[in-house]
Amino acid sequence: xxxxxxxxxxxxxxxxxxxxxxxxxxxxxxxxxxxxxxxxxxxxxxxxxxxxxxxxxxxxxxxxxxxxxxxxxxxxxxxxxxxxxxxxxxxxxxxxxxxxxxxxxxxxxxxxxxxxxxxxxxxxxxxxxxxxxxxxxxxxxxxxxxxxxxxxxxxxxxxxxxxxxxxxxxxxxxxxxxxxxxxxxxxxxxxxxxxxxxxxxxxxxxxxxxxxxxxxxxxxxxxxxxxxxxxxxxxxxxxxxxxxxxxxxxxxxxxxxxxxxxxxxxxxxxxxxxxxxxxxxxxxxxxxxxxxxxxxxxxxxxxxxxxxxxxxxxxxxxxxxxxxxxxxxxxxxx
Amino acid sequence: xxxxxxxxxxxxxxxxxxxxxxxxxxxxxxxxxxxxxxxxxxxxxxxxxxxxxxxxxxxxxxxxxxxxxxxxxxxxxxxxxxxxxxxxxxxxxxxxxxxxxxxxxxxxxxxxxxxxxxxxxxxxxxxxxxxxxxxxxxxxxxxxxxxxxxxxxxxxxxxxxxxxxxxxxxxxxxxxxxxxxxxxxxxxxxxxxxxxxxxxxxxxxxxxxxxxxxxxxxxxxxxxxxxxxxxxxxxxxxxxxxxxxxxxxxxxxxxxxxxxxxxxxxxxxxxxxxxxxxxxxxxxxxxxxxxxxxxxxxxxxxxxxxxxxxxxxxxxxxxxxxxxxx
Ligand SMILES: Nc1nc2c(ncn2[C@@H]2O[C@H](COP(=O)(O)OP(=O)(O)OP(=O)(O)O)[C@@H](O)[C@H]2O)c(=O)[nH]1
Ligand SMILES: Nc1nc2c(ncn2[C@@H]2O[C@H](COP(=O)(O)OP(=O)(O)O)[C@@H](O)[C@H]2O)c(=O)[nH]1
Ligand SMILES: [Mg+2]
Numbered sequence: 001x002x003x004x005x006x007x008x009x010x011x012x013x014x015x016x017x018x019x020x021x022x023x024x025x026x027x028x029x030x031x032x033x034x035x036x037x038x039x040x041x042x043x044x045x046x047x048x049x050x051x052x053x054x055x056x057x058x059x060x061x062x063x064x065x066x067x068x069x070x071x072x073x074x075x076x077x078x079x080x081x082x083x084x085x086x087x088x089x090x091x092x093x094x095x096x097x098x099x100x101x102x103x104x105x106x107x108x109x110x111x112x113x114x115x116x117x118x119x120x121x122x123x124x125x126x127x128x129x130x131x132x133x134x135x136x137x138x139x140x141x142x143x144x145x146x147x148x149x150x151x152x153x154x155x156x157x158x159x160x161x162x163x164x165x166x167x168x169x170x171x172x173x174x175x176x177x178x179x180x181x182x183x184x185x186x187x188x189x190x191x192x193x194x195x196x197x198x199x200x201x202x203x204x205x206x207x208x209x210x211x212x213x214x215x216x217x218x219x220x221x222x223x224x225x226x227x228x229x230x231x232x233x234x235x236x237x238x239x240x241x242x243x244x245x246x247x248x249x250x251x252x253x254x255x256x257x258x259x260x261x262x263x264x265x266x267x268x269x270x271x272x273x274x275x276x277x278x279x280x281x282x283x284x285x286x287x288x289x290x291x292x293x294x295x296x297x298x299x300x301x302x303x304x305x306x307x308x309x310x311x312x313x314x315x316x317x318x319x320x321x322x323x324x325x326x327x328x329x330x331x332x333x334x
Numbered sequence: 335x336x337x338x339x340x341x342x343x344x345x346x347x348x349x350x351x352x353x354x355x356x357x358x359x360x361x362x363x364x365x366x367x368x369x370x371x372x373x374x375x376x377x378x379x380x381x382x383x384x385x386x387x388x389x390x391x392x393x394x395x396x397x398x399x400x401x402x403x404x405x406x407x408x409x410x411x412x413x414x415x416x417x418x419x420x421x422x423x424x425x426x427x428x429x430x431x432x433x434x435x436x437x438x439x440x441x442x443x444x445x446x447x448x449x450x451x452x453x454x455x456x457x458x459x460x461x462x463x464x465x466x467x468x469x470x471x472x473x474x475x476x477x478x479x480x481x482x483x484x485x486x487x488x489x490x491x492x493x494x495x496x497x498x499x500x501x502x503x504x505x506x507x508x509x510x511x512x513x514x515x516x517x518x519x520x521x522x523x524x525x526x527x528x529x530x531x532x533x534x535x536x537x538x539x540x541x542x543x544x545x546x547x548x549x550x551x552x553x554x555x556x557x558x559x560x561x562x563x564x565x566x567x568x569x570x571x572x573x574x575x576x577x578x579x580x581x582x583x584x585x586x587x588x589x590x591x592x593x594x595x596x597x598x599x600x601x602x603x604x605x606x607x608x609x610x611x612x613x614x615x616x617x618x619x620x621x622x623x624x625x626x627x628x629x630x631x632x633x634x635x636x637x638x639x640x641x642x643x644x645x646x647x648x649x650x651x652x653x654x655x656x657x658x659x660x
Contacts, residue, residue: 040466062431171370192344230586237582242601244575248568249622250540250607276603282587328395 013185014062020093021103022069025128030066032170059298087120097129098322108152123163124182131169173233180219193221200324204317207306235302241276343395350427352401354462369502418452425459443487451488460494466501505574529555536633542620549577614645
C-alpha cells in the first residue's frame with residue numbers, strides 16, 4: 001500500500017513536478033490546466049526563476065510544482081529528497097518545435113538519477129507544442145524523441161524504463177487528457193473506480209462513462225472500454241456548458257426574494273435534487289444523448305449514451321447512478 | 335402596423351483593411367467555423383455575398399468586401415452606387431494591431447463619405463478587432479483612445495456611430511453582432527410582447543430567444559429577481575457557449591455543424607432549472623425557471639402550445655428566391 005493519498009510522508013500530498021528546458025511551456029501548462037488561463041494569454045508569462053507551488057484541492061489534494069529550467073543538482077543547497085518523493089510524478093516537458101537534443105540529455109540524466117533515489121516515481125514526457133507541427137512531422141518528431149530517450153537509457157543499462165510519452169498542446173484538449181492519465185497513476189483506488197464504471201455502463205447500456213474532476217476537467221477514471229480523445233473532448237466541452245450556465249443562473253439570490261418567488265411559483269423544494277443534473281437529446285439521432293450528474297463537491301459523472309440507451313429508461317439510469325454514487329462515496333470517504 | 339412584412343432584405347456591408355479579420359468573424363458567426371480554423375481563410379476577392387434568414391421577417395444580405403487596396407479603389411469609383419446604395423448597416427473592422435492606423439482611418443473616411451452620399455440613413459458600427467492581442471490591463475484605455483480618433487473622422491455619422499471591442503477568441507464577437515442584429519430586426523417589439531406574455535404564463539425568470547445557426551440573441555425577457563443577475567454579459571456568453579457546444583457535438587457525431595442541433599438541453603440544480611428547446615424554424619428558446627419540477631413540466635407544455643404564434647413571425651417557413659447580386 002505505501003501510496004495512499006492524504007497519509008504521511010512530508011506533507012503527504014502527491015506532487016506533480018513540471019520540469020524541462022526554458023520556454024518549453026511548463027508555466028503555460030500549469031496556468032492553463034489549473035488556473036484556467038486562456039491559452040493565448042500565455043504569451044505574456046515570464047520565465048520562472050524559483051519553484052512555483054500550486055495546491056489543488058479536489059477529490060484528492062495534490063500539488064503542482066513548476067520548477068525553473070536549470071536546477072543544479074551538484075549544488076548542495078538543492079536537496080532532491082525535498083523535491084522528489086515516492087508519491088509524485090515527474091512531468092518532463094519538451095518543446096517539439098525547438099531543438100530537443102539538450103532536453104533529452106537532461107531528461108535522461110534526471111531519470112537515471114531518480115532511478116537510484118526514487119525508483120517508484122512516475123515519469124511522463126510531454127512532447128509539447130505539437131499544435132504548430134504538420135500531421136506527418138508531428139508523428140515523426142514524436143517517434144524520434146521516444147526512440148532517442150529509450151535508446152540512451154538502454155545504453156546506460158536501463159532497459160524498459162517506465163516512461164510514458166504524450167503529445168500535448170495547450171491549444172486543444174490533449175494537455176488535459178495527458179494530465180488525466182498521469183494523475184490516474186497516482187490514484188490507488190483506480191481499479192475499483194473502473195470496475196464501478198464498467199458495472200454502470202453494462203447495466204444502463206452506456207457507451208462511455210467518465211468520472212471528471214469538474215474544476216480542472218481532468219478525468220479521474222473511465223470505464224475500461226477503449227478511449228478516444230473525441231469522447232473525452234465532447235464530455236469535457238459538455239462540462240463547460242453546464243458549469244458556465246450554472247454559474248450564470250446559480251448566483252446567490254436574496255433569500256427573502258427567492259422565498260417570495262417560491263411562494264407564487266408553487267412548490268419549490270419539490271425537486272429535492274441539490275446535485276446538478278443535465279441531459280442533452282439530439283435532434284438527428286433521437287436516442288443519442290449526453291448525461292451529466294454531480295456526484296459530490298468535486299466530481300461529476302458524464303455519460304455518452306449509445307443508440308440503444310433510450311431516454312425512456314431515464315428512471316433506470318437514475319437508479320443505477322444513485323447506486324454508483326453511494327459506492328463511490330464509500331471509496332472516497334472524505 | 336401593416337408594414338411588419340415590408341422590409342425583407344437588409345443590406346449589410348462588412349468593410350475594413352485586408353487582414354483586419356472580417357472574413358474570420360463572418361465564418362465564425364455565420365458559417366460555424368471555430369476560432370482556430372480561420373487561419374485557413376484566404377484573402378477575400380472582391381465581394382462575397384451571404385444571405386442569412388433571421389426571425390422576425392429579417393434576411394441579412396451580408397457583403398463581405400475584400401479589403402485589398404485595388405478592390406477598395408473599385409468600390410469607391412466604378413462600383414460606388416452599386417456598393418453603397420440602400421445600405422442598412424455598415425460594419426467597419428479596424429485591426430487594433432495595425433501598423434498604419436492613420437491610413438486605416440483615412441480609408442475609413444473615404445468609405446464614410448461614399449456611404450453618406452448613397453445611404454445617408456444607414457447605421458455605422460465600428461469594431462475594434464483583435465483585442466486579444468492587447469494585454470488585458472491596457473485594453474480599456476487602448477479602446478477608448480482608438481474610438482475617439484475614429485469618431486472624429488466619422489463625419490455625418492459622428493453622433494450615431496457605435497463602437498465595440500472584439501476578438502474571435504472570446505464572446506465580445508457575439509456582443510457586437512447581437513447589437514447589429516437587434517438594430518436590424520423590424521418587429522422586435524412584437525416579438526418581445528409575445529415573449530413577455532409567455533414568460534408570465536410559465537413563471538420564467540428569464541427567456542432568451544436566439545437564432546439557431548448563429549446562436550445570436552434576438553431578444554430576451556427578464557423577470558423579478560433575475561433582473562439583479564450580476565452576470566450582465568450573460569447573453570453573449572450564452573451565445574458563445576452554445577456555439578462552441580454545437581461545434582463540439584458536430585465534431586463528435588460527424589454531423590455537419592449546421593445541422594448538429596440538440597432537440598433539447600436541460601440543466602437542473604438546486605438553485606434553478608434551465609432548458610433550451612426549439613421555438614420556431616429559425617429560433618431556439620432558452621428558459622430559466624425556479625427549481626421546481628412542476629414549473630418545469632408546465633413550462634414545456636406551454637411553450638409547445640405557444641409555438642404556432644411565434645411561427646407566424648418567422649419567415650423561415652416560406653421559401654423565397656434569393657436575390658442574385660454581382
Ligand atoms: N489574434 C487575432 N487574430 C485574428 C482575429 N480575427 C482574425 N484574426 C486573424 O487575422 C487574419 C486575417 O483574417 P481575415 O478574416 O481573412 O481578414 P479579412 O479582413 O477578411 O481580409 P481581406 O479578405 O483580405 O479583406 C487571419 O490570420 C486570422 O487568423 C482576432 O480576433 N485575434
Ligand atoms: N504553439 C504553442 N505555444 C505554446 C504552447 N504552450 C506554451 N506555448 C508558448 O511557449 C512560450 C513559453 O512558455 P512558458 O510557459 O513561459 O515556458 P516555461 O519557461 O517552460 O515556463 C509561451 O510563449 C507560450 O505561449 C503550446 O501548446 N503551443
Ligand atoms: Mg476576407
